[in-house]
Amino acid sequence: TQLLEQSPQFLSIQEGENLTVYCNSSSVFSSLQWYRQEPGEGPVLLVTVVTGGEVKKLKRLTFQFGDARKDSSLHITAAQPGDTGLYLCAGGGIYGGSQGNLIFGKGTKLSVKP
Amino acid sequence: DSGVTQTPKHLITATGQRVTLRCSPRSGDLSVYWYQQSLDQGLQFLIQYYNGEERAKGNILERFSAQQFPDLHSELNLSSLELGDSALYFCASSVTGGLSYNSPLHFGNGTRLTVT
Numbered sequence: 294t295q296l297l298e299q300s301p302q303f304l305s306i307q308e309g310e311n312l313t314v315y316c317n318s319s320s321v322f323s324s325l326q327w328y329r330q331e332p333g334e335g336p337v338l339l340v341t342v343v344t345g346g347e348v349k350k351l352k353r354l355t356f357q358f359g360d361a362r363k364d365s366s367l368h369i370t371a372a373q374p375g376d377t378g379l380y381l382c383a384g385g386g387i388y389g390g391s392q393g394n395l396i397f398g399k400g401t402k403l404s405v406k407p
Numbered sequence: 408d409s410g411v412t413q414t415p416k417h418l419i420t421a422t423g424q425r426v427t428l429r430c431s432p433r434s435g436d437l438s439v440y441w442y443q444q445s446l447d448q449g450l451q452f453l454i455q456y457y458n459g460e461e462r463a464k465g466n467i468l469e470r471f472s473a474q475q476f477p478d479l480h481s482e483l484n485l486s487s488l489e490l491g492d493s494a495l496y497f498c499a500s501s502v503t504g505g506l507s508y509n510s511p512l513h514f515g516n517g518t519r520l521t522v523t
Contacts, residue, residue, distance in 0.1 A: 335409060335497050335514025336450070381450065394463060395512075399449035 296320070297384050299398035307406055309371055314401040316382035317364045324385040325358055325365045326395070329378045336381055372405045379403075410434065411515035413498050419521045425486040428518045432479055432500030438462065439481040440501075440512065441473055445494040456481055457504035488522045495519050 298317045306312055316325070324343040328336035340349050342358035342365065349356045353376075355368040369376055379402050383395040410433035420426055432439050441453040443466075452465035456475035467473075470488075475481045485492060495517045503510040 334516050335411070335499070337409070337514070338511045341511070383450075394465075395452065397450040397452075 297382055297396055297398035299380075299382060299401050301401060302399070303402050303404075305404045305406065306372055308373055310405075311368070311370050312372055312403070313366055313368045314380055314403070315364065315366050316384075316398055318384060319363065320384070321362050322384035322396075323362070325362075326383045326385070327356055327365070327367055328381040328383065330381060330400070331378045336379075369403075372403075374405045374407050377403055377405050409513040409515060411498055411500050411513050413496075413515035413518050415518060416516070417519050417521075419523065420488060421523055422488055422490060424488050424522075425484065426488065426520065428483040428485070428496055428498075428520075430481045430483070430498030430500075430515060432481070432498075433513050436500035436502050436513070437479065438501045438504045438510075439475055439479070440499040441467075441481070441483050442497040442499065442514075443494050444497060444517070450497070453483070455504070462504050485520070490522050493520055493522045 300315045326341045327339045329339055330336040340356045345360045345362045347358045353370045357366045379400045381397055381400045383397045385395055412431040414429045418426055437458045440455045442450050444450045453467040454473050455463040459475050470486050473483045497514050497517045499512040499514045501510045501512050
């Protein structure tokens with residue numbers, strides 16, 4: 294059974310600090326997605342990475358897919374209160390297969406205090 | 408706004424009862440997915456429909472069933488409800504039935520089910 298472990302589970306920081314959250318597995322994924330979920334809303338896709346070693350940047354957010362495609366990280370620079378939310382990673386199996394086969398981690402709950 | 412509409416937003420019911428959750432996908436999306444989110448299990452895939460037909464099945468209990476109608480809206484039926492069924496239920500939609508950059512998942516805002 295594929296399993297994605299996210300760490301830390303909770304993170305509370307001050308505005309302006311940098312942070313990194315991790316998504317690890319013992320299984321190899323063909324792709325990995327990161328979502329952000331705010332209270333009362335559904336997850337919103339931030340990025341998809343598919344190549345081992347791939348790095349993608351989205352403004353202050355930097356996503357990396359591990360060389361072996363078993364892990365990923367999300368780094369936020371100069372965090373802002375608007376970054377507060379639940380960050381979920383989701384691993385995809387065979388590329389082209391059903392998206393229902395996405396395996397979600399339990400998430401990292403980030404709180405950025407002004 | 409993702410364009411995916413879920414109703415109702417909240418639902419409170421008693422054990423043993425049956426409820427129906429409704430989802431209207433984004434305009435143009437043919438695939439609908441149902442997920443259950445609880446604090447201890449995280450987001451769990453239940454079932455996927457593509458253009459009216461079941462495409463993939465996840466950890467869906469036998470007490471649960473779903474269907475996608477010709478107008479592409481979908482319903483998730485939960486019966487013989489138990490306390491442990493209390494959770495957030497999300498619907499998501501995508502253009503195609505497969506994983507691709509050009510067909511990401513768009514989630515609705517969920518239905519919060521409370522079984523008492």
